[in-house]
Amino acid sequence: MTERITAVDTIDVRFPTSVHRDGSDAMNPFPDYSAAYVVLRTSAGGEGHGLVFTVGRGTEIQVAAVRSLAPMVIGQPVDELTADPGALARRLVGDSQIRWLGPAKGVVHMAAGGLVNAVWDLAARRAGKPLWKLLADLSPEQIVAQVDFRYLRDALTEDEALTLLRRAADGRAERERRLRAEGYPAYTTTPGWLGYDDGKLARLCAEAVRDGYRLIKLKVGGDLADDVRRMGIARQAVGPQVRLAVDANQIWGVPEAIGWMRELAAFDPYWIEEPTSPDDVLGHAAVRKALSPIRVATGEHVHNAVVFKQLLQADAVDVVQIDACRVAGVNENLAILLLAARYGVPVCPHAGGVGLCELVQHLAMFDFVAVSGSTEDRAIEYVDHLHDHFVDPVRVTGGRYLAPTAPGMSGQIRPESLAAYRFPDGPQWADAATTPGPVTP
Numbered sequence: 347m348t349e350r351i352t353a354v355d356t357i358d359v360r361f362p363t364s365v366h367r368d369g370s371d372a373m374n375p376f377p378d379y380s381a382a383y384v385v386l387r388t389s390a391g392g393e394g395h396g397l398v399f400t401v402g403r404g405t406e407i408q409v410a411a412v413r414s415l416a417p418m419v420i421g422q423p424v425d426e427l428t429a430d431p432g433a434l435a436r437r438l439v440g441d442s443q444i445r446w447l448g449p450a451k452g453v454v455h456m457a458a459g460g461l462v463n464a465v466w467d468l469a470a471r472r473a474g475k476p477l478w479k480l481l482a483d484l485s486p487e488q489i490v491a492q493v494d495f496r497y498l499r500d501a502l503t504e505d506e507a508l509t510l511l512r513r514a515a516d517g518r519a520e521r522e523r524r525l526r527a528e529g530y531p532a533y534t535t536t537p538g539w540l541g542y543d544d545g546k547l548a549r550l551c552a553e554a555v556r557d558g559y560r561l562i563k564l565k566v567g568g569d570l571a572d573d574v575r576r577m578g579i580a581r582q583a584v585g586p587q588v589r590l591a592v593d594a595n596q597i598w599g600v601p602e603a604i605g606w607m608r609e610l611a612a613f614d615p616y617w618i619e620e621p622t623s624p625d626d627v628l629g630h631a632a633v634r635k636a637l638s639p640i641r642v643a644t645g646e647h648v649h650n651a652v653v654f655k656q657l658l659q660a661d662a663v664d665v666v667q668i669d670a671c672r673v674a675g676v677n678e679n680l681a682i683l684l685l686a687a688r689y690g691v692p693v694c695p696h697a698g699g700v701g702l703c704e705l706v707q708h709l710a711m712f713d714f715v716a717v718s719g720s721t722e723d724r725a726i727e728y729v730d731h732l733h734d735h736f737v738d739p740v741r742v743t744g745g746r747y748l749a750p751t752a753p754g755m756s757g758q759i760r761p762e763s764l765a766a767y768r769f770p771d772g773p774q775w776a777d778a779a780t781t782p783g784p785v786t787p
Contacts, residue, residue, distance in 0.1 A: 349424040353387040354416035354461070358405045359759065360769040361700060361732055367541025368731050369401070369698065372567030373595040375541065378402035379700040379732060380769070382409045383759055384460045386468055388424050394468025395758040398460040399671045399699040405769065411457035414444060419461055428469035432492040435462045435677040439494075451649035455674050462675030463705065467755040476750040477676075478711035482522065486511035489716070493681045501655045502681075502688045510687050514719045521715045529746035530711055531560075531725040533591070535698050537580070538564035544579055551583035558745030561589040561616065561725055567597035570609060577613040586614075593619035596647065600629040604636045617641035617665055624648050630662035643667055646696035650674070651681040658689040665723075667696045670705035683713045693718070697727040703740045704733070704756040707747050735763035 360380035363369050369377040380402050386394035398408050415438055438458035447454045470477040490507050537550030554562050564580055566573045592615045603621035622629045624647035634642040645667030648654055657663045666686045668679050686693050695706040710726050726747055733739035737758040741748040750756050767774050
């Protein structure tokens with residue numbers, strides 16, 4: 347009998363990271379790292395796991411969005427879904443009524459991504475490969491077939507994408523060998539959360555250098571005098587040779603971003619991340635022009651491949667930051683990786699959130715093996731929170747991600763963690779001593 351998807355389970359799972367202000371920044375002072383967690387179940391007992399990262403309140407809305415799309419997956423033949431996840435991605439994103447709520451942005455777009463990623467996880471499990479390897483083994487023609495080029499052809503055509511991928515085919519095997527032997531560069535945000543005191547900042551910065559990180563990121567944008575002091579502490583702790591990036595998490599308007607960063611320029615910041623609204627393409631271009639040689643990085647809140655296209659066309663970014671859960675899953679991220687390669691802009695994935703390190707490492711490693719062929723000026727973000735809740739957690743050593751070897755996309759959460767942190771009835775939340783982070787005034 348034909349194997350089909352029989353169920354889509356969606357669970358609201360939240361971790362109380364706001365208690366110690368892990369993940370805190372100028373825009374998100376009390377985040378509770380959370381997820382709408384998705385499990386596809388098949389008639390033959392197979393499973394595919396995905397998630398949509400959130401930061402606490404509102405996760406129930408994300409769960410509802412996934413459930414609204416689930417009927418388009420339930421009953422589908424597994425062989426067809428896993429052979430062509432791009433077809434599913436186009437159906438989910440293009441549904442005429444649900445699309446009205448985006449289109450191609452926000453809660454419904456992220457919900458589509460959670461389901462698409464779960465299908466890719468299922469496909470990789472069935473193939474017995476980690477996702478990065480499954481993708482890297484596709485031919486250029488198969489990769490291009492997974493991308494929707496409708497709104498991208500003024501910047502990247504199918505033929506241009508094929509040329510990029512065919513050019514990268516030479517040396518694939520050697521790059522895969524290097525990846526398995528050496529891993530992929532990481533950078534860390536662990537020391538830099540805005541809610542940490544000065545002593546913790548200095549200690550964690552020094553520890554990061556000892557652990558092999560050559561790029562460390564600090565959150566900024568709360569108070570200028572505090573940022574000047576914290577940057578001085580961090581620079582002293584890491585020395586002149588280690589790169590320090592800063593991240594404003596969209597807190598500024600364009601003039602404020604330029605003025606604030608000029609005050610921090612003395613500490614040699616490597617990039618300013620999300621200096622203003624993620625929708626403001628021309629604002630990013632103005633910030634980049636005013637602050638050069640400080641680089642501009644963005645992407646974790648960029649809605650879709652079309653906005654990435656415009657950022658690249660407008661020379662508005664020096665660093666593209668893909669996110670595994672912000673856009674509509676693996677397929678749209680393939681488009682963004684191809685766009686970045688077309689414009690010669692390095693990709694440094696965002697991974698500051700539960701499960702994001704686990705998921706996005708596969709996309710960066712695929713990019714190295716099969717698209718850009720380079721790790722120069724590239725690194726995957728790493729934070730040291732919550733990995734113990736995953737069946738196949740990331741492995742970072744010497745400042746480098748080790749390539750996953752287990753089949754799938756590495757997003758499966760342990761059953762005991764789901765039971766404990768399910769919201770609102772899991773024991774970690776039912777306990778009166780644990781409450782969600784305070785509402786921002």
